[in-house]
Amino acid sequence: xxxxxxxxxxxxxxxxxxxxxxxxxxxxxxxxxxxxxxxxxxxxxxxxxxxxxxxxxxxxxxxxxxxxxxxxxxxxxxxxxxxxxxxxxxxxxxxxxxxxxxxxxxxxxxxxxxxxxxxxxxxxxxxxxxxxxxxxxxxxxxxxxxxxxxxxxxxxxxxxxxxxxxxxxxxxxxxxxxxxxxxxxxxxxxxxxxxxxxxxxxxxxxxxxxxxxxxxxxxxxxxxxxxxxxxxxxxxxxxxxxxxxxxxxxxxxxxxxxxxxxxxxxxxxxxxxxxxxxxxxxxxxxxxxxxxxxxxxxxxxxxxxxxxxxxxxxxxxxxxxxxxxxxxxxxxxxxxxxxxxxxxxxxxxxxxxxxxxxxxxxxxxxxxxxxxxxxxxxxxxxxxxxxxxxxxxxxxxxxxxxxxxxxxxxxxxxxxxxxxxxxxxxxxxxxxxxxxxxxxxxxxxxxxxxxxxxxxxxxxxxxxxxxxxxxxxxxxxxxxxx
Numbered sequence: 263x264x265x266x267x268x269x270x271x272x273x274x275x276x277x278x279x280x281x282x283x284x285x286x287x288x289x290x291x292x293x294x295x296x297x298x299x300x301x302x303x304x305x306x307x308x309x310x311x312x313x314x315x316x317x318x319x320x321x322x323x324x325x326x327x328x329x330x331x332x333x334x335x336x337x338x339x340x341x342x343x344x345x346x347x348x349x350x351x352x353x354x355x356x357x358x359x360x361x362x363x364x365x366x367x368x369x370x371x372x373x374x375x376x377x378x379x380x381x382x383x384x385x386x387x388x389x390x391x392x393x394x395x396x397x398x399x400x401x402x403x404x405x406x407x408x409x410x411x412x413x414x415x416x417x418x419x420x421x422x423x424x425x426x427x428x429x430x431x432x433x434x435x436x437x438x439x440x441x442x443x444x445x446x447x448x449x450x451x452x453x454x455x456x457x458x459x460x461x462x463x464x465x466x467x468x469x470x471x472x473x474x475x476x477x478x479x480x481x482x483x484x485x486x487x488x489x490x491x492x493x494x495x496x497x498x499x500x501x502x503x504x505x506x507x508x509x510x511x512x513x514x515x516x517x518x519x520x521x522x523x524x525x526x527x528x529x530x531x532x533x534x535x536x537x538x539x540x541x542x543x544x545x546x547x548x549x550x551x552x553x554x555x556x557x558x559x560x561x562x563x564x565x566x567x568x569x570x571x572x573x574x575x576x577x578x579x580x581x582x583x584x585x586x587x588x589x590x591x592x593x594x595x596x597x598x599x600x601x602x603x604x605x606x607x608x609x610x611x612x613x614x615x616x617x618x619x620x621x622x623x624x625x626x627x628x629x630x631x632x633x634x635x636x637x638x639x640x641x642x643x644x645x646x647x648x649x650x651x652x653x654x655x656x657x658x659x660x661x662x663x664x665x666x667x668x669x670x671x672x673x674x675x676x677x678x679x680x681x682x683x684x685x686x687x688x689x690x691x692x693x694x695x696x697x698x699x700x701x702x703x704x705x706x707x708x709x710x711x712x713x714x715x716x717x718x719x720x721x722x723x724x725x726x727x728x729x730x731x732x733x734x735x736x737x738x739x740x741x742x743x744x
Contacts, residue, residue: 265694266685269341272698274659276333279705281655282648283327283712288402288449289456290320291368291395293494298391302384307727308483315724316460316487317391321376322715326708333701341694345666345684352418352429353408356436360404368397402452403445410440412667413658414516420676427667427677440516443509450501451611451654453494455647458614461491461621463720465640468625472632481630483724488621488640495618502611507564514565517668519579519593520661523600525561526553527575534573536560540601587669591680595663603657610650617643 294317301309335357338346346353371393378387411418417434418427429435464487471478514521526540535556559569574582576594583593617639624631662668669678 265341265689265691266682268691268694268698269337269685269689270681272341272694272701273337274656275698275702276330276337276705277659278652278655279709280327280330280334282652283323283330284402285448285452285455285648285651286323286459287320287327288398289452289454289494289498290316290323290459291391291398292453293456293460293490294320295388295391295395297490298388302388308486310727311483311724312487314727316463318719319459319463319716321372322712322719324372326712329708330705340697341686341689342666342684343686343688345679347426348679348684349412349427349667352411352415352427352435355429355432356404356407356411360401360408364397364401364404366397368394368401371397399449402448403441406444406448407436407438407441409658410438410444411435413444413662414438414440415667415670415677418677439512443505443512447502447505447509450498450505451647451651453498454502454611454614455651457491457494457498457618458644458647459491461488461495461618462640462644464488464491465621466637466720467723468630469632469634469637472630473634476630476632480724485625485628485630489625492618492621492625495614496622499611499615499618510564511567514573516671517662518574519576519583520595520600521565522574522576522579523595523597523661524604524657525573526597526601527561527573528577529575530572530578531575532562532572533559533570534561534565536564537601538605587678588680591664593664595661600657600661603653603660607650607653607657610646610653614643614647614650617646 294313297309297313297316300306301313338353371390374382375387375390375394378390382390415427416438417429417431419430420426421428464484468481468484468488471481471484510521525534526537527534535553535558537553538555538557540553562571562573563569565571565573576597580593584591587593620636621640624633624636664680664682665678666681666684667677667679
């Protein structure tokens with residue numbers, strides 16, 4: 263393997279690992295803020311206990327997310343120096359804004375929230391957790407603005423004297439149509455992940471306590487958390503479907519070859535069907551693909567809103583790209599990865615929605631359940647939206663290949679970059695390989711610690727708490743620090 267392949271593997275491994283953690287932080291920060299708001303408004307102890315319970319799990323996840331996110335940005339200058347030289351004027355701007363505005367906002371107010379229990383008034387402390395949550399979501403916006411520019415470069419022009427892409431309009435970059443559709447889709451996914459997490463942990467505790475004693479005083483608390491998570495999942499699931507449809511229609515315009523690969527459309531078709539299952543040699547012989555199960559006309563509708571519209575196939579698009587750009591390049595993305603990651607993303611998200619409906623049915627009319635199968639299903643369903651989100655990210659990035667910066671079909675044809683041209687020239691295969699192995703091992707170890715900490719504190723259950731008035735006693739122990 264050459265340095266290019268290893269650099270792609272390293273970035274892919276670290277990206278997927280980091281993105282497993284990101285949706286939970288984004289979604290759970292808002293849910294914890296809502297829990298604390300419910301406590302401040304109602305004064306009910308159960309909301310305070312749930313706030314501290316899920317808040318502790320949020321902090322564990324946030325800490326590892328920060329550690330893995332730092333590695334991401336270093337790779338741009340080390341493994342992808344040519345990419346950074348070419349697009350750094352544009353790509354670096356939203357990343358800098360994310361660090362200087364969003365990350366400082368969330369980290370500052372997270373610290374205030376952690377150490378401010380019983381030191382600040384309820385409303386001031388509540389404002390701190392909301393500002394942390396806003397910062398986490400704002401951070402996601404800036405990161406998506408940078409990534410969306412790679413998918414659809416705007417607000418830029420090519421300078422032939424420097425050989426670089428240069429920014430002409432930062433507002434155009436931040437309000438990129440790709441960003442405005444990707445952001446709500448990612449946020450909806452984050453709420454689906456967080457809702458599944460809240461519901462899964464609550465289901466475990468509700469069933470466990472109901473088996474021992476159906477009069478346990480903590481059952482209403484865990485039932486509330488379960489239904490709160492389930493309702494979040496259903497609302498988020500509907501939002502994921504709606505925003506995903508908007509994103510797909512835009513993607514058919516901006517990156518038609520990505521969507522043709524996602525649907526396994528080799529030849530141009532009118533009233534193109536949506537493939538649910540296909541067989542054949544997807545990569546080496548696309549013409550051998552047979553769609554065993556499909557919905558007639560649905561892909562045409564998803565692309566244009568018209569069931570009878572024409573959808574260009576991979577072969578025609580390959581010819582068009584070759585005529586417009588490098589005639590020797592292969593523009594069809596990895597068909598197997600793109601096709602199946604798209605379906606795993608949809609299928610796993612649908613599974614989460616089904617679990618949410620089961621949770622609401624079993625807890626209807628103030629009921630609780632002691633069914634072991636539901637507890638196991640709820641716990642095992644926690645990873646489903648995590649994996650779905652990761653497959654969505656894999657689809658987004660792999661479908662853009664062979665471009666690291668995809669050309670804008672309605673903008674400047676000069677601003678694009680093939681992935682092979684973005685890799686650092688000064689980094690050897692051995693250097694990339696060694697760093698990739700090292701990071702993979704370190705991340706594996708961190709993953710074990712993350713899992714063990716999450717499981718350990720989830721199995722402790724919601725803590726028993728006592729409310730106290732704010733105090734300036736510097737000698738008293740911290741009430742909420744880890």
